[in-house]
Amino acid sequence: MSLAADAPRSAARGPVLDFWFRFARNRGALLGLLILLAVIAVAILATVMFPQSPWKMVQRPFLAPFQVEGLPLGTDTLGRDVASGLAHGARVSLIVGLVSTLFSLAIGVPLGAAAGYFGGIVDDALMRFTEFFQTIPPFALAIVLVAIFQPSLTSIVAAIAVVSWPPVARLVRAEVMSLKRREFVEASRLAGLSNAHILVRQILPNAMSPIIVMASLMVATAILLESSLSFLGLGDPNIMSWGYMIGASRTVIRTAWWLSFFPGVAILVTVLALNLIGEGLNDALNPRLARKGR
Amino acid sequence: MRILSLIATRLAKAVVVLLLIVIANFLLIHAAPGDPAAVMAGEAGAADEKFIAQLRERFGLDQPFLVQLWTYVKGVLQLNLGYSYRQQAPVLDLILERLPATLLLTLTAFVISLTLGVVSGVVAAARQGKWTDSLVTSLALLFYATPLYWLALMAVLLFSVQLGWLPGYGYETIGSDATGLAHALDVARHLVLPALTLGLFFTAIYMRMTRASMLEVSGMDFVKTAKAKGLSPGRVQRRHVLRNALLPVVTLAGLQAGQLVGGAVLTETVFAWPGIGRLMFDALAQRDYNLLLGILLISAALVIAFNILTDVIYSIVDPRIGAAP
Numbered sequence: 001m002s003l004a005a006d007a008p009r010s011a012a013r014g015p016v017l018d019f020w021f022r023f024a025r026n027r028g029a030l031l032g033l034l035i036l037l038a039v040i041a042v043a044i045l046a047t048v049m050f051p052q053s054p055w056k057m058v059q060r061p062f063l064a065p066f067q068v069e070g071l072p073l074g075t076d077t078l079g080r081d082v083a084s085g086l087a088h089g090a091r092v093s094l095i096v097g098l099v100s101t102l103f104s105l106a107i108g109v110p111l112g113a114a115a116g117y118f119g120g121i122v123d124d125a126l127m128r129f130t131e132f133f134q135t136i137p138p139f140a141l142a143i144v145l146v147a148i149f150q151p152s153l154t155s156i157v158a159a160i161a162v163v164s165w166p167p168v169a170r171l172v173r174a175e176v177m178s179l180k181r182r183e184f185v186e187a188s189r190l191a192g193l194s195n196a197h198i199l200v201r202q203i204l205p206n207a208m209s210p211i212i213v214m215a216s217l218m219v220a221t222a223i224l225l226e227s228s229l230s231f232l233g234l235g236d237p238n239i240m241s242w243g244y245m246i247g248a249s250r251t252v253i254r255t256a257w258w259l260s261f262f263p264g265v266a267i268l269v270t271v272l273a274l275n276l277i278g279e280g281l282n283d284a285l286n287p288r289l290a291r292k293g294r
Numbered sequence: 295m296r297i298l299s300l301i302a303t304r305l306a307k308a309v310v311v312l313l314l315i316v317i318a319n320f321l322l323i324h325a326a327p328g329d330p331a332a333v334m335a336g337e338a339g340a341a342d343e344k345f346i347a348q349l350r351e352r353f354g355l356d357q358p359f360l361v362q363l364w365t366y367v368k369g370v371l372q373l374n375l376g377y378s379y380r381q382q383a384p385v386l387d388l389i390l391e392r393l394p395a396t397l398l399l400t401l402t403a404f405v406i407s408l409t410l411g412v413v414s415g416v417v418a419a420a421r422q423g424k425w426t427d428s429l430v431t432s433l434a435l436l437f438y439a440t441p442l443y444w445l446a447l448m449a450v451l452l453f454s455v456q457l458g459w460l461p462g463y464g465y466e467t468i469g470s471d472a473t474g475l476a477h478a479l480d481v482a483r484h485l486v487l488p489a490l491t492l493g494l495f496f497t498a499i500y501m502r503m504t505r506a507s508m509l510e511v512s513g514m515d516f517v518k519t520a521k522a523k524g525l526s527p528g529r530v531q532r533r534h535v536l537r538n539a540l541l542p543v544v545t546l547a548g549l550q551a552g553q554l555v556g557g558a559v560l561t562e563t564v565f566a567w568p569g570i571g572r573l574m575f576d577a578l579a580q581r582d583y584n585l586l587l588g589i590l591l592i593s594a595a596l597v598i599a600f601n602i603l604t605d606v607i608y609s610i611v612d613p614r615i616g617a618a619p
Contacts, residue, residue: 137552137556137594139560228443271439
């Protein structure tokens with residue numbers, strides 16, 4: 001049993017180091033990692049750097065950046081500190097991105113794995129179900145879900161997960177379908193292992209690389225989705241987020257450009273970092289595929 | 295003939311899917327907390343029981359759930375999407391009035407993104423490793439990470455407010471009585487910024503896909519054969535590489551259609567573009583459920599139409615694909 005499981009993995013010697021070297025060869029990925037670490041640091045330190053609530057008014061409204069010491073990014077329409085909003089918003093973006101990705105993996109991986117492994121009617125039924133979900137425009141569905149179940153952190157995370165799982169299911173299905181014909185799976189079957197055991201312990205571990213790459217890109221997409229919802233006023237009303245900051249200052253963009261500009265840059269940089277990391281992970285985990293594409 | 299039968303089978307399937315979507319959306323909206331009759335009565339300033347009961351009876355909300363569902367489905371089959379009590383008009387009329395603007399916007403964005411994406415992807419692949427490649431690839435990465443609505447706001451700020459080159463909102467100049475060509479040009483000027491900002495994100499996707507696909511196909515055996523036959527490099531690129539490299543791009547374009555329609559909600563909001571995206575947002579804010587159901591159905595139909603269109607294009611581009619549905 002251990003023989004069968006180890007066979008496909010045995011190629012890598014010193015797997016962690018090996019992985020890191022391949023990842024670090026992609027300079028963009030390193031840059032992305034640095035940026036992401038910085039964003040994480042800001043998110044963690046937000047309450048230390050800006051102990052006051054980001055909703056609190058601290059100065060007169062519409063203060064331009066660098067006019068008053070201590071308020072490097074100025075104040076918004078109600079005199080709230082933009083820099084504090086950005087720091088606290090980093091938290092929301094990262095948490096929503098991560099948690100909703102985990103939830104969509106929790107839906108997509110089992111569905112895709114079952115469809116790919118069992119084939120036949122199970123596959124047909126699950127794939128029709130997946131296609132059905134892909135027919136409703138994802139962003140429109142997310143808006144409706146959040147609006148109907150009232151905007152809150154929970155409903156936002158749930159809505160993003162509900163609209164993002166179909167690509168995961170398709171990817172996992174394709175991976176499982178190709179893996180289940182391999183010799184080590186044959187061997188496990190001959191050894192009398194149960195379907196559940198083969199699927200969870202033998203096949204899925206070998207399908208992890210593309211799932212990890214996709215997950216890193218999904219965190220980026222989820223952050224974009226959350227910011228779009230908040231921009232439309234469908235964010236959690238108790239939580240400061242980047243999308244909300246842009247949406248709230250939209251009407252004054254002609255006079256106070258910085259209110260929309262900085263949160264947008266924050267989103268762009270964070271999403272860019274995650275995408276770069278995704279590419280690096282792809283290079284490091286699927287070296288064969290990566291070389292083909294460049 | 296083959297293409298016709300492909301379209302026929304796909305259309306038959308589409309009807310089934312759309313019916314299922316009608317039912318699913320109906321279930322979803324009725325799962326929502328809050329009684330629409332109570333909301334309406336509350337807003338009318340008369341929240342007494344008798345008035346709410348009257349409202350319920352008038353809108354059929356007092357019927358058992360299955361009867362309500364059956365009435366709705368029966369209506370949809372007769373192309374009757376119900377009545378919007380908020381806007382005092384049939385839902386279908388409201389949607390049809392707004393649909394052309396959304397179609398104009400999404401189709402323009404679709405054409406822009408596909409053309410720009412494929413051309414820049416081909417150029418980047420041909421100059422692999424040179425500065426043109428790096429430039430195009432970096433731009434694609436950047437656009438791929440940019441929030442669409444923010445890009446739209448910044449474009450308005452730069453091109454409309456600062457430079458004054460293009461109008462920053464609306465479908466046409468308000469109060470202008472231009473007709474014919476002058477009117478078309480006016481609409482086109484209003485279309486530039488919304489279509490470009492909606493299209494740039496998708497341009498980035500098609501560019502990356504085209505570049506990767508071109509490089510992958512270039513390394514295949516049949517390309518070596520074509521070169522060995524003595525065909526000119528340009529001919530090999532156009533006739534052999536590009537044609538095969540475009541297949542995954544076409545598939546992707548079909549899958550992206552739904553996102554394009556969803557993205558229109560944001561773009562239409564920023565640019566005050568009078569399409570169904572904004573109509574949907576208004577319907578949500580006012581809890582206008584009949585209108586919302588209708589819009590969801592129409593956008594799903596749009597997605598299916600886009601998918602069928604890409605399947606047809608696929609079967610034209612790739613003759614190996616039979617009419618298999």
